[in-house]
Amino acid sequence: MHLTDIWFLLIAVLWTGYLVLEGFDFGVGMLLPAVAKEPVDRQVTLRTIGPVWDGNEVWLLVAGGATFAAFPFWYATLFSGFYLALLVILVALIVRGLALEYRNKLPDGAWHRRWDLAITIGSAVPALLWGVALANIVRGVPLDAQHNFTGNFFTLLNPYALLGGLTTLVLFALHGAIFLALKTHGPVRDRARALVLPLGGATALLAAAFLIWTQSYDGSWITWTLAVLAAVCLLGGIIASRAGRDGLGFLGTAATIVLAAATLFVTLYPNVLPSTTDPAFSLTTTNAASTHYTLTIMTWVAAVFTPIVLLYQSYTYWVFRGRLTRDDIPQAARQARAA
Amino acid sequence: MDAIDLARWQFGITTVYHFLFVPITIGLSALVAGLHTAWYRTGKMKYRQLTQFWGKLFLINFAMGVVTGIVQEFQFGMNWSAYSKFVGDIFGAPLAIEGLLAFFLESTFLGLWIFGWDRLPKKLHLASIWLVAIGTQLSAYFILAANSWMQWPVGYTYNKASGRAELHDFGAVLTNKVALVTFPHTIAACFLTGGAFMLGIALWHLLRGGKERTELFRPAVKLGAITVLVAAVAVLVTGDIQGKIMTETQPMKMAAAEALYDTAQPAGFSLLTIGSLDGQREVWSLTVPHGLSFLATGTWNGKVQGINDLQQAYEQRFGPGSYKPNIPVTYWTFRLMILFGALSALIALIALWYIRAGSRSPSKWLVRSAIALPLLPLAANSFGWIFTEMGRQPWIVFGLMQTRDGVSPTVGAGSVLTSMITFTVLYGVLAVIEVALLLRFAKAVPAAPAGPESELAEPDAAFLY
Numbered sequence: 001m002h003l004t005d006i007w008f009l010l011i012a013v014l015w016t017g018y019l020v021l022e023g024f025d026f027g028v029g030m031l032l033p034a035v036a037k038e039p040v041d042r043q044v045t046l047r048t049i050g051p052v053w054d055g056n057e058v059w060l061l062v063a064g065g066a067t068f069a070a071f072p073f074w075y076a077t078l079f080s081g082f083y084l085a086l087l088v089i090l091v092a093l094i095v096r097g098l099a100l101e102y103r104n105k106l107p108d109g110a111w112h113r114r115w116d117l118a119i120t121i122g123s124a125v126p127a128l129l130w131g132v133a134l135a136n137i138v139r140g141v142p143l144d145a146q147h148n149f150t151g152n153f154f155t156l157l158n159p160y161a162l163l164g165g166l167t168t169l170v171l172f173a174l175h176g177a178i179f180l181a182l183k184t185h186g187p188v189r190d191r192a193r194a195l196v197l198p199l200g201g202a203t204a205l206l207a208a209a210f211l212i213w214t215q216s217y218d219g220s221w222i223t224w225t226l227a228v229l230a231a232v233c234l235l236g237g238i239i240a241s242r243a244g245r246d247g248l249g250f251l252g253t254a255a256t257i258v259l260a261a262a263t264l265f266v267t268l269y270p271n272v273l274p275s276t277t278d279p280a281f282s283l284t285t286t287n288a289a290s291t292h293y294t295l296t297i298m299t300w301v302a303a304v305f306t307p308i309v310l311l312y313q314s315y316t317y318w319v320f321r322g323r324l325t326r327d328d329i330p331q332a333a334r335q336a337r338a339a
Numbered sequence: 340m341d342a343i344d345l346a347r348w349q350f351g352i353t354t355v356y357h358f359l360f361v362p363i364t365i366g367l368s369a370l371v372a373g374l375h376t377a378w379y380r381t382g383k384m385k386y387r388q389l390t391q392f393w394g395k396l397f398l399i400n401f402a403m404g405v406v407t408g409i410v411q412e413f414q415f416g417m418n419w420s421a422y423s424k425f426v427g428d429i430f431g432a433p434l435a436i437e438g439l440l441a442f443f444l445e446s447t448f449l450g451l452w453i454f455g456w457d458r459l460p461k462k463l464h465l466a467s468i469w470l471v472a473i474g475t476q477l478s479a480y481f482i483l484a485a486n487s488w489m490q491w492p493v494g495y496t497y498n499k500a501s502g503r504a505e506l507h508d509f510g511a512v513l514t515n516k517v518a519l520v521t522f523p524h525t526i527a528a529c530f531l532t533g534g535a536f537m538l539g540i541a542l543w544h545l546l547r548g549g550k551e552r553t554e555l556f557r558p559a560v561k562l563g564a565i566t567v568l569v570a571a572v573a574v575l576v577t578g579d580i581q582g583k584i585m586t587e588t589q590p591m592k593m594a595a596a597e598a599l600y601d602t603a604q605p606a607g608f609s610l611l612t613i614g615s616l617d618g619q620r621e622v623w624s625l626t627v628p629h630g631l632s633f634l635a636t637g638t639w640n641g642k643v644q645g646i647n648d649l650q651q652a653y654e655q656r657f658g659p660g661s662y663k664p665n666i667p668v669t670y671w672t673f674r675l676m677i678l679f680g681a682l683s684a685l686i687a688l689i690a691l692w693y694i695r696a697g698s699r700s701p702s703k704w705l706v707r708s709a710i711a712l713p714l715l716p717l718a719a720n721s722f723g724w725i726f727t728e729m730g731r732q733p734w735i736v737f738g739l740m741q742t743r744d745g746v747s748p749t750v751g752a753g754s755v756l757t758s759m760i761t762f763t764v765l766y767g768v769l770a771v772i773e774v775a776l777l778l779r780f781a782k783a784v785p786a787a788p789a790g791p792e793s794e795l796a797e798p799d800a801a802f803l804y
Contacts, residue, residue, distance in 0.1 A: 051453070051454040054446040054450055055446045055447040058442045058447075060409075061409065061412055061438045062438035062439055066435045068412075068416065068427055068431035069434065072424055075423055076420035076427065079413055079416025079420070080418075083417055083747075084754060086413060086417060087757070087758045090413060094765065095765075098403070101398065101402035102402065102772070105399065105776055148420075148749045290427060293509075297432065297509050301435075301439065302439065309439065312448075313443070
């Protein structure tokens with residue numbers, strides 16, 4: 001296995017980790033108005049992701065940095081090519097991040113409601129657009145001989161990519177609903193559980209269509225297998241959740257995201273960004289890569305530090321394990337003044 | 340304006356804005372960790388109150404630093420894709436390592452610190468805030484290593500076939516002499532900023548008076564003032580070394596900082612020059628004889644090269660073109676950086692003198708200046724950054740690639756304009772919200788604790804979600 005392949009794998013793992021982790025906190029943000037009617041329930045809902053969402057988002061930053069370091073040409077073409085779409089994602093992430101940090105700083109009902117809206121929109125927009133972006137990467141975009149993007153913003157809004165976006169949107173919402181069912185007691189849990197079936201049905205339909213369509217790009221028996229496994233995990237997750245096995249249900253949607261992402265990355269390989277203009281102009285793991293020396297150093301750094309990071313991140317999840325209820329919200333924090 | 344100018348403005352605006360929050364984060368995280376340690380060691384309630392008081396302000400500021408930092412990582416690819424391709428083999432590694440080593444540490448342990456008051460063992464909870472502080476400094480180191488490579492590229496070879504700079508010695512990049520002096524200089528400036536932030540707010544509370552409030556904030560005045568003073572000395576020493584290394588590596592930047600057009604030996608340090616900065620006409624000038632010689636070379640009679648000679652030398656080396664940065668900008672930002680840094684140290688010194696003298700309430704004049712105090716180092720930091728980056732122009736990577744060649748070839752001016760307006764407006768709105776929140780919490784007096792320690796496990800609501 002070449003270092004370039006290892007780094008393709010590592011970046012796929014980082015993106016997958018990002019989608020699994022921030023996937024559920026996007027879902028929680030999106031479902032906020034649907035699962036929490038009372039102010040105290042909104043606090044319960046947000047507190048399920050409070051200690052972890054920031055750490056989850058770092059997966060994106062590391063994925064971005066790793067792409068820059070390991071495949072600079074991929075990084076350069078992708079982010080200059082997807083310019084306006086990325087701008088929208090960045091704005092959404094900025095507003096959402098601040099909303100999560102600032103909404104509880106003042107005991108003011110109107111202040112809470114505004115930031116809550118920002119959280120919901122700021123979670124839905126990236127959930128949709130990351131799917132659009134990933135689908136476009138797999139499908140390919142017009143690249144010239146210098147690997148520069150020659151399309152425009154509307155090139156990215158093709159039916160396949162939009163389907164990809166809708167798929168991640170509902171999949172993350174489902175993932176979030178099952179996460180909330182796992183992490184709460186009381187009204188929030190009841191509402192989240194009631195959402196599992198409708199969201200699960202929508203996800204099953206969209207994901208099936210999207211993954212089958214994906215096979216038309218560079219499908220093989222491996223990608224078919226992965227896609228079928230993703231479907232099995234999705235159904236398993238929904239059934240487990242309906243049966244009240246919340247942990248198993250969450251593992252189900254997490255595995256679905258892993259397998260769906262694997263389907264996409266295996267389809268993509270050995271390209272990193274196919275050119276729809278001429279396959280010869282495609283960016284591949286070889287022509288987009290850094291030198292062997294840089295990749296060697298990066299491999300050592302990743303090999304030493306990734307296990308440490310995984311260890312302490314897991315520890316965070318362990319510390320904040322257990323279900324949250326209204327009783328966990330301090331009395332003082334509940335006294336929001338209605339404006 | 341075309342795409343290149345817009346991209347430059349956007350980089351300047353987003354970077355300077357991001358760097359308003361970074362120094363407060365770096366300085367204040369260590370100070371909060373210090374207060375938390377004092378609480379852990381002594382068990383005194385006032386330290387707990389202070390930890391939470393500054394902890395809250397720290398979190399409000401940290402949030403802005405994080406969200407504006409995301410933009411920084413992606414805009415190299417968005418606006419500067421030609422640059423990203425040219426240097427990615429070298430420049431990407433520190434960024435990726437920063438994420439893996441520093442960002443994960445900061446964000447994960449900050450989550451543990453905020454939510455861990457009643458869940459973590461006390462020692463581990465204390466360790467969390469220290470790990471956050473360490474994470475912020477690690478982060479600064481890797482970013483400054485990357486930036487220093489742009490100032491003084493080392494450890495690479497230029498590959499003609501691939502048309503890019505390729506890494507051949509990562510150790511050299513991490514131990515770049517520019518990085519080794521820029522890092523302590525920047526960290527010292529960060530502590531100066533964090534200390535001034537603490538001192539300014541604590542002084543304001545002292546004026547408001549009340550016995551309880553005075554008792555509570557006196558240690559913060561002391562901690563803030565001492566931090567500023569120690570940091571100021573460190574800024575001065577490291578800045579002096581940096582000046583000498585800068586003269587060696589980027590003589591044009593030093594000449595531009597002084598608007599020194601003709602090579603001089605000895606060279607005087609211009610405290611203030613009124614005149615046309617193109618060097619044609621000098622109306623009035625206040626100069627320290629031999630000052631620049633010492634600053635630049637370490638000897639009183641050292642020779643300092645002027646802009647005109649350097650321009651000629653660079654033309655011979657790199658071909659025709661202008662190799663002069665914007666002289667008025669470099670000249671003034673260099674001075675303003677020093678001025679604002681020195682002013683903050685002066686105020687801290689006076690404040691410390693008052694406190695030491697046992698005077699209960701400092702003079703009104705001092706307290707009024709306290710309101711400006713947190714802003715002074717912020718101004719100094721911004722001018723310092725603008726000086727460093729503008730002084731490097733026209734190079735994006737010194738001697739290797741000019742800024743105009745680094746821009747994304749396929750991104751139109753319309754796209755860059757859209758994103759520049761978006762970020763400027765968004766950042767403006769967020770600044771208003773952030774300042775309002777900071778002021779509100781800075782003015783609030785921490786509630787005096789009632790009841791035994793065990794009932795206080797959970798901090799007040801604003802700490803939590």
